[in-house]
Amino acid sequence: MKPNAVISFTGPKDIQAGISLTGSKSESNRALVIAALSGGVVKAENLSDAADTVTLQRILKELETPAAGLRTVNVGHAGTAMRFLTAYLSTIHEEFLLTGSSRMQERPIGILVDALKSIGANISYTKNDGYPPLHIKGGLNAPSAEVFIKGNVSSQYLSALLIIASSLTNGLTLHIEGGLTSRPYLEMTLDMLAAAGISHTWTADTIRIEKQNHQPATLTVEPDWSAASYWYSIASLADNAVINLSNLRQESLQGDSQIQELMIDLGVRTAHIQGGISLKSGTSQQIDQIIDLKNCPDLAQTIIVCAAAKGLNLAFTGLETLKIKETNRVLALQQELAKIGVLLKEEQEIYTLDCSQLAFPEKVTFCTYDDHRMAMAFAPLSLLIKEVEIEDYHVVEKSYPDFWKDLEIAGFTVKEVETLIHS
Numbered sequence: 001m002k003p004n005a006v007i008s009f010t011g012p013k014d015i016q017a018g019i020s021l022t023g024s025k026s027e028s029n030r031a032l033v034i035a036a037l038s039g040g041v042v043k044a045e046n047l048s049d050a051a052d053t054v055t056l057q058r059i060l061k062e063l064e065t066p067a068a069g070l071r072t073v074n075v076g077h078a079g080t081a082m083r084f085l086t087a088y089l090s091t092i093h094e095e096f097l098l099t100g101s102s103r104m105q106e107r108p109i110g111i112l113v114d115a116l117k118s119i120g121a122n123i124s125y126t127k128n129d130g131y132p133p134l135h136i137k138g139g140l141n142a143p144s145a146e147v148f149i150k151g152n153v154s155s156q157y158l159s160a161l162l163i164i165a166s167s168l169t170n171g172l173t174l175h176i177e178g179g180l181t182s183r184p185y186l187e188m189t190l191d192m193l194a195a196a197g198i199s200h201t202w203t204a205d206t207i208r209i210e211k212q213n214h215q216p217a218t219l220t221v222e223p224d225w226s227a228a229s230y231w232y233s234i235a236s237l238a239d240n241a242v243i244n245l246s247n248l249r250q251e252s253l254q255g256d257s258q259i260q261e262l263m264i265d266l267g268v269r270t271a272h273i274q275g276g277i278s279l280k281s282g283t284s285q286q287i288d289q290i291i292d293l294k295n296c297p298d299l300a301q302t303i304i305v306c307a308a309a310k311g312l313n314l315a316f317t318g319l320e321t322l323k324i325k326e327t328n329r330v331l332a333l334q335q336e337l338a339k340i341g342v343l344l345k346e347e348q349e350i351y352t353l354d355c356s357q358l359a360f361p362e363k364v365t366f367c368t369y370d371d372h373r374m375a376m377a378f379a380p381l382s383l384l385i386k387e388v389e390i391e392d393y394h395v396v397e398k399s400y401p402d403f404w405k406d407l408e409i410a411g412f413t414v415k416e417v418e419t420l421i422h423s
């Protein structure tokens with residue numbers, strides 16, 4: 001049984017804290033694979049402590065020693081590791097069973113596998129068509145240099161292909177079909193490749209990367225803006241808050257730095273100061289327009305839960321891809337928000353909060369569905385609810401292992417509690 005934690009905040013809701021966040025897991029996981037492909041020419045610095053990064057780093061280290069026969073590679077819950085390794089392992093002259101957690105085996109990968117197969121990769125499914133585990137016979141020599149791929153399901157499929165593109169015999173031309181979701185993550189991939197000496201052209205829906213060598217570079221990872229978002233929620237829900245987050249940059253590669261603009265209406269102002277940023281709480285404003293989260297899906301839980309707790313009946317679009325992440329995040333949000341009387345209604349891809357019955361019980365236990373972001377999005381409600389119990393609280397390790405320690409720095413009390421064993 002995985003332990004729960006009870007989070008509480010007593011006394012005036014006045015938070016003054018300085019927090020140092022771990023590195024971006026998205027940047028870290030790109031840096032690691034780019035470094036591996038570069039054969040030591042490119043180095044990675046300030047890597048994240050996220051379990052997803054630690055796992056990928058361990059796997060890449062193990063791969064440095066060649067194995068005879070089938071090698072099993074298990075990425076656990078790490079979506080980027082699964083997608084990036086599907087492409088990367090295809091380029092290595094070995095045979096792999098690439099697998100992950102039970103949820104990973106429900107997260108689709110057929111679009112990426114089809115694209116890789118169309119340029120000659122040898123990949124088959126060992127359980128269900130379109131889903132991990134994958135059997136990969138590596139050594140792709142890619143006679144064809146052209147791929148057509150859907151861009152509206154996960155940008156990670158596209159990033160995976162672009163990261164290996166420069167090492168393919170004929171480079172790669174990617175034709176993106178059906179629109180593009182999570183676009184800033186694709187831009188991050190191209191920017192990090194550029195920093196490692198790999199150039200590209202991007203015209204309309206076509207991205208071209210020639211065969212070329214990496215150039216000596218050190219990729220220095222910025223702290224994680226998705227992790228920062230929970231501090232915005234805390235600042236928004238506190239009566240008074242000044243929260244300093246170190247080393248976040250004004251010019252970020254991370255699309256989730258959009259939290260700065262998104263949170264203005266929820267009452268949080270960002271100042272760029274020496275050595276990072278400073279968040280200050282203020283007053284919320286009336287928001288009439290629909291908020292589109294297509295470019296920053298990992299902010300959805302933070303913003304939706306924070307708005308719900310403030311009783312704001314906001315509307316959102318761009319949430320479709322949430323259904324194939326660590327859990328079906330739309331369903332998870334609907335179930336957990338109901339515990340404070342809030343409905344998240346879905347009609348023709350527009351999601352609307354109905355906070356008319358918002359009420360805070362003395363104690364609420366929020367379920368986390370194996371999803372780090374559920375835990376971190378709901379924990380700030382302990383500023384409004386006497387006791388917030390978070391189920392399986394270690395789940396945060398996927399992206400932000402120090403989350404609970406950092407809450408304690410800011411004055412929250414976090415107590416591990418015994419959980420009842422249900423038969």
Ligand SMILES: O=C(O)C1=C[C@@H](OP(=O)(O)O)[C@@H](O)[C@H](O)C1
Binds near residue numbers: 156321
């Ligand atoms: O490329 C990346 O690092 C990521 C891309 C996004 O996924 P999708 O492209 O599947 O939306 C995001 O949700 C995920 O946490 C990290």
Ligand SMILES: C=C(OP(=O)(O)O)C(=O)O
Binds near residue numbers: 298325
């Ligand atoms: C969706 C996420 O990660 P991944 O897809 O890499 O598992 C996330 O961190 O919210």
